[in-house]
Amino acid sequence: MASISFKNVRKTYDNGVEVVKGFHLDVADKEFIVLVGASGCGKSTTLRMIAGLEDITSGELWIGDKLVNNIPPKDRDIAMVFQSYALYPHMTVYDNMAFALKLAGESKAVIDEKVKEAAEILGLTPYLDRKPKALSGGQRQRVALGRAMVRKPAVFLLDEPLSNLDAKLRTEMRSQLAHLHKKLETTFVYVTHDQTEAMTLGTRIVVMNAGIIQQVDTPRNLYTKPVNKFVAGFIGSPTMNFSNALVAEKEDGLYLEFEGHSVKLNAEKTKALKDGGYVGKEVIFGIRPEDVYEDEDVVKAGLEEKRVIEAEVDMYELLGSDVILYYYVGENKFTAIVNPATPTRTGDTTHFAFDVDRMHIFDKDTEVTICH
Amino acid sequence: MKKQKSAVDTVWSFVLAVASVLYMYPIVMILFNSFKQERAISTGTAFQLPTAETFAGIEHYINAVNSKGFLQSLGYSFLITITSVGAILLFCSMCSWYITRVKGFVSNGLYMLFAFSMVVPFQMVMFTLSQTADQLKLNKPWNIWIIYLGFGAGLATFMFAGFMKSIPLEVEEASMIDGCSPLQTYFMIVMPMLKPTMVSVGILEAMWVWNDYLLPTLVLDIKKYKTIPMLIQYFRGSYGRVEMGPMMACIMLTIIPIVIIYLLGQKHIIKGVAAGAVKG
Ligand SMILES: Nc1ncnc2c1ncn2[C@@H]1O[C@H](COP(=O)(O)OP(=O)(O)OP(=O)(O)O)[C@@H](O)[C@H]1O
Ligand SMILES: [Mg+2]
Numbered sequence: 001m002a003s004i005s006f007k008n009v010r011k012t013y014d015n016g017v018e019v020v021k022g023f024h025l026d027v028a029d030k031e032f033i034v035l036v037g038a039s040g041c042g043k044s045t046t047l048r049m050i051a052g053l054e055d056i057t058s059g060e061l062w063i064g065d066k067l068v069n070n071i072p073p074k075d076r077d078i079a080m081v082f083q084s085y086a087l088y089p090h091m092t093v094y095d096n097m098a099f100a101l102k103l104a105g106e107s108k109a110v111i112d113e114k115v116k117e118a119a120e121i122l123g124l125t126p127y128l129d130r131k132p133k134a135l136s137g138g139q140r141q142r143v144a145l146g147r148a149m150v151r152k153p154a155v156f157l158l159d160e161p162l163s164n165l166d167a168k169l170r171t172e173m174r175s176q177l178a179h180l181h182k183k184l185e186t187t188f189v190y191v192t193h194d195q196t197e198a199m200t201l202g203t204r205i206v207v208m209n210a211g212i213i214q215q216v217d218t219p220r221n222l223y224t225k226p227v228n229k230f231v232a233g234f235i236g237s238p239t240m241n242f243s244n245a246l247v248a249e250k251e252d253g254l255y256l257e258f259e260g261h262s263v264k265l266n267a268e269k270t271k272a273l274k275d276g277g278y279v280g281k282e283v284i285f286g287i288r289p290e291d292v293y294e295d296e297d298v299v300k301a302g303l304e305e306k307r308v309i310e311a312e313v314d315m316y317e318l319l320g321s322d323v324i325l326y327y328y329v330g331e332n333k334f335t336a337i338v339n340p341a342t343p344t345r346t347g348d349t350t351h352f353a354f355d356v357d358r359m360h361i362f363d364k365d366t367e368v369t370i371c372h
Numbered sequence: 373m374k375k376q377k378s379a380v381d382t383v384w385s386f387v388l389a390v391a392s393v394l395y396m397y398p399i400v401m402i403l404f405n406s407f408k409q410e411r412a413i414s415t416g417t418a419f420q421l422p423t424a425e426t427f428a429g430i431e432h433y434i435n436a437v438n439s440k441g442f443l444q445s446l447g448y449s450f451l452i453t454i455t456s457v458g459a460i461l462l463f464c465s466m467c468s469w470y471i472t473r474v475k476g477f478v479s480n481g482l483y484m485l486f487a488f489s490m491v492v493p494f495q496m497v498m499f500t501l502s503q504t505a506d507q508l509k510l511n512k513p514w515n516i517w518i519i520y521l522g523f524g525a526g527l528a529t530f531m532f533a534g535f536m537k538s539i540p541l542e543v544e545e546a547s548m549i550d551g552c553s554p555l556q557t558y559f560m561i562v563m564p565m566l567k568p569t570m571v572s573v574g575i576l577e578a579m580w581v582w583n584d585y586l587l588p589t590l591v592l593d594i595k596k597y598k599t600i601p602m603l604i605q606y607f608r609g610s611y612g613r614v615e616m617g618p619m620m621a622c623i624m625l626t627i628i629p630i631v632i633i634y635l636l637g638q639k640h641i642i643k644g645v646a647a648g649a650v651k652g
Contacts, residue, residue: 051545051549053545053548053549072548073545073548073549074548074549074550074551074552074553078549079549080546080549082542082545082546084540084542085542086540086542086543086545086546087543087546088543088546088547088561089543089565090564090565090567099547099550100550100551103550103551103552103556104551147546147550
């Protein structure tokens with residue numbers, strides 16, 4: 001049970017590369033915080049600093065009310081699932097999971113109960129007597145998870161703990177983790193590449209890019225109110241569509257003009273753009289594929305004729321419950337998630353409409369959000 | 373291509389066969405002669421199998437075991453070998469753990485020093501060594517292991533450090549997070565993973581210490597303490613008479629422990645104990 005607080009934490013590796021740059025973050029007690037970001041952006045490094053496996057180059061790291069910069073891992077009261085699993089190769093699955101408890105001096109009966117319970121949850125009961133080398137990748141990953149689960153530390157650190165599991169098992173483990181979080185009421189710091197995991201598990205999500213925090217917010221806010229183009233593009237799948245556009249003023253209001261198309265902006269966006277002095281300037285707009293409508297849906301959604309774009313479908317992708325259409329707006333490849341009943345196929349020309357109310361507009365130079 | 377390969381294999385088999393005959397022949401010769409009567413052991417008949425009249429049974433073996441000081445020497449040899457190899461395995465593996473895991477000037481320097489010690493021939497330092505050993509009173513069978521530790525450390529540290537580099541660091545990190553102190557990490561995690569290297573190094577060092585003649589001769593008080601190789605030397609020199617039979621029996625007897633160690637250890641030298649620890 002502990003809060004974690006980063007105060008201007010920096011990390012520079014021996015080779016002189018600054019991997020984490022001025023990290024400010026307050027994680028509340030019992031929070032489930034999720035770190036996301038492109039590969040190599042410093043997520044594991046951040047986790048390893050919390051664990052005490054990596055020195056902090058400058059700044060302060062607090063766990064609870066203790067400054068932990070110089071406290072060794074074993075005194076930090078943490079459990080960690082490594083990205084690479086890091087199982088003890090000479091011990092059986094049972095001993096791997098029991099190891100921390102044995103060191104803590106728990107009684108045999110307590111250890112046995114906890115290990116068996118965790119093994120049951122993780123579906124590892126038949127493998128308790130095996131050594132890690134006789135397990136599949138997914139089974140090893142579950143052992144790594146089990147090794148952390150049997151403990152009751154102040155902070156859980158999980159580095160992509162479900163990355164190697166099949167879809168079904170992953171969903172199952174995801175809900176088990178949510179349970180575990182509720183049951184143990186401890187702080188979780190979780191790294192993942194999986195949007196669903198991030199969105200469903202996190203009380204808050206930290207979006208990182210090249211060692212810098214872009215935004216820390218609830219999953220809903222990240223989705224609806226990204227602070228800049230990076231976050232907007234990172235959250236959501238398929239990713240948001242972007243295009244440059246000119247803000248043009250006509251007698252009946254402001255328009256976004258791009259690639260021969262022109263869409264009228266609503267009052268709210270007009271005001272934001274006018275206040276920011278963007279009239280007559282280039283901006284970037286973004287629209288999520290789920291906010292793009294096709295042909296008859298355009299009419300159904302009550303979107304005006306003027307907002308319609310004509311384009312040839314470059315690719316048709318059926319995902320079961322949805323269909324994704326790919327098309328070009330000028331040079332930019334755009335996507336739309338549409339009704340699976342659509343007759344449109346690759347090569348057809350069809351009409352799309354953007355839900356202007358849900359359009360995001362960004363400054364062209366700084367890529368900071370002007371309005372949502 | 374395939375044909376070429378099998379031709380190469382044949383040549384190699386031949387070369388290795390010749391080599392093993394060359395290696396085996398002194399031992400086989402000694403084995404034969406240890407069963408011959410004393411008078412039948414001569415240069416001319418060295419390669420003959422014992423015949424009905426020259427066969428001596430295990431008489432020489434009994435003589436060897438009963439000869440003065442044999443059991444005592446055996447004890448000393450065992451004591452020295454076990455303490456030395458034990459010390460080398462423990463200290464050198466710990467040292468190479470430090471060298472591989474703690475980067476810096478000290479560990480680099482140490483590593484170079486160990487590597488360098490392997491190229492200095494023993495003969496270069498043996499006289500100063502024997503004097504120093506005398507002064508420090510390291511001339512007893514129960515503390516000569518300190519000297520063996522020094523001479524064995526180069527190779528052992530080198531081998532341990534080489535293997536240690538291939539152990540994923542995360543495994544040790546995981547143990548620290550699980551609550552291990554550095555010593556616990558060493559004994560509960562690192563040492564078990566080092567087992568195959570321990571066996572290899574152990575066999576090499578045991579063979580060397582067990583068979584070593586020069587160092588104990590120089591260091592130990594020869595009148596009081598004799599190791600087996602020193603005792604064999606003594607067989608030949610006593611009473612001005614060469615007692616070849618018991619000597620050869622003695623040699624055969626002293627080969628046995630080392631062969632047993634090798635056979636026992638061999639099956640533990642398996643590659644990839646770290647298998648399964650990390651992804652991929
Ligand atoms: N020991 C090290 N020495 C030098 N550079 C390192 C070291 N470890 C990591 N890096 C670099 O630091 C950066 C961040 O690495 P990190 O492992 O934190 O990324 P990550 O966000 O976890 O990526 P992934 O999602 O691929 O796991 C990378 O560019 C990596 O090359
Ligand atoms: Mg990582």
